[in-house]
Amino acid sequence: MKIFRSSFPEGFVFGAATAAYQIEGSKFGGAGSCHWDTFAATPGNVLRAEDGARACDHYNRWQEDLDLVRAGGFDAYRFSTSWARVIPEGRGAPNQEALDFYDRLVDGMLERGLKPYHTLYHWDLPSTLADLGGWVNADSPKWFGDYAEVISGLIGDRVASTATINEPWCVAWLSHFLGHHAPGLRDIRAASRAMHHILLAHAEAMERLRGLGLGNLGIVLNFTPAEPAGDTPADLAATARQDAIANRWFIEAIAKGAYPDEALEGMAPHLPQGWQDDLGRISAPIDWLGVNYYTRGLIQQGEGPWPQISDVEGQRAKTQMGWEIYPEGLAGLLQRLSREFVGDLPLYITENGMAWNDRIENGACFDPERVNYIDSHLAAALAALDGGANLKGFFYWSLLDNFEWAFGYERRFGLIHVDFDTFARTPKASYQGLRLALSK
Numbered sequence: 001m002k003i004f005r006s007s008f009p010e011g012f013v014f015g016a017a018t019a020a021y022q023i024e025g026s027k028f029g030g031a032g033s034c035h036w037d038t039f040a041a042t043p044g045n046v047l048r049a050e051d052g053a054r055a056c057d058h059y060n061r062w063q064e065d066l067d068l069v070r071a072g073g074f075d076a077y078r079f080s081t082s083w084a085r086v087i088p089e090g091r092g093a094p095n096q097e098a099l100d101f102y103d104r105l106v107d108g109m110l111e112r113g114l115k116p117y118h119t120l121y122h123w124d125l126p127s128t129l130a131d132l133g134g135w136v137n138a139d140s141p142k143w144f145g146d147y148a149e150v151i152s153g154l155i156g157d158r159v160a161s162t163a164t165i166n167e168p169w170c171v172a173w174l175s176h177f178l179g180h181h182a183p184g185l186r187d188i189r190a191a192s193r194a195m196h197h198i199l200l201a202h203a204e205a206m207e208r209l210r211g212l213g214l215g216n217l218g219i220v221l222n223f224t225p226a227e228p229a230g231d232t233p234a235d236l237a238a239t240a241r242q243d244a245i246a247n248r249w250f251i252e253a254i255a256k257g258a259y260p261d262e263a264l265e266g267m268a269p270h271l272p273q274g275w276q277d278d279l280g281r282i283s284a285p286i287d288w289l290g291v292n293y294y295t296r297g298l299i300q301q302g303e304g305p306w307p308q309i310s311d312v313e314g315q316r317a318k319t320q321m322g323w324e325i326y327p328e329g330l331a332g333l334l335q336r337l338s339r340e341f342v343g344d345l346p347l348y349i350t351e352n353g354m355a356w357n358d359r360i361e362n363g364a365c366f367d368p369e370r371v372n373y374i375d376s377h378l379a380a381a382l383a384a385l386d387g388g389a390n391l392k393g394f395f396y397w398s399l400l401d402n403f404e405w406a407f408g409y410e411r412r413f414g415l416i417h418v419d420f421d422t423f424a425r426t427p428k429a430s431y432q433g434l435r436l437a438l439s440k
Contacts, residue, residue, distance in 0.1 A: 005437065015076035024082065025059045026051075026082075036123065056401070056420075065399065069114055083121060083125065119220065141204040176194045193272055196278070200281070221292065224246055225333050234300075245307065249263050255341040294354075298313070299312065365426055401414035
């Protein structure tokens, strides 16, 4: 690698990230069913019909995994707690086994000199709440606030920061309009209401955590910069709609207390009555913003009803996910966020990484493609800093190969290879390369 820790300002945080459902194993420790368990149990939803029942067996191997984070030279570990584990029925009595597990996990990070970066929700909605409509139900923000208060009351005073929601666009639009993730709906009314209720859940959690006296609170948004595939008026208009739905909806609500007009033209008729009155709560100040970035989108006019958006395949090299490798998009995104939305608010790259068809050969995993990917995106982070973005940290996604949602265990994002038969961990060349870069 050509980019080193010394290239960044003093105090810049380097970490690795995971998510509870993707690594822990949902069948352990008294966890309740979540909507990903039932989504995965439905034929055709997940590649090779895989699920998160065992995942990476992190629930039983967490000490080994934290040792790997420390040995990698990282400052911090970004993790999520599972709502369905903490409160198996979604509401009511918490699960003491889960509280004890997360208590030990956070203490384990601190004992290893790692800063815990906590995410309250990374997509594991309890099935009992999904039965009631999940994020389409107007009561969902209160349910989430109750959960946030329980788990943050336990570990909130020991974590370095807390994020309310990870990637609300995926929680709402990808899952309720495009249907790719649990609950797998394709319904504009459900999607529009979920897009609003997930922001209200963020607001509710912020209020509850502020009430507990906790600070350094934020949210993690995913962004896919939208660029027109052509210069026709129709393509430009489609790109503006995509940008409004995928990029501007959440940050504009949080930073400016408004939803973009290009998204409202299709969604406003389906939003809950009085939605405008909620924007004041939604736009309450945050302490930092997490930015997840993987690729850009090339957009052209699509067919059918609104929003009439169609993706065009880019011409650059692609990851195992089929995503175009476009590091300069990260620099432009961070600068745009600072310029148009958040000013000098601290920014963290909370996810960035690539999936590749990694294999163990002669006891090792050689992944030069990932080394180059990380190096080029760290260079983009430096460019964003030079351009005025108040960037404070970088978290690679992911520490481990894991259950990659609808793509099962085939798509490998990890710095560490996981054998899903034996659960053996093998650090890849990218892990070693990043470890050396962080030591310089």
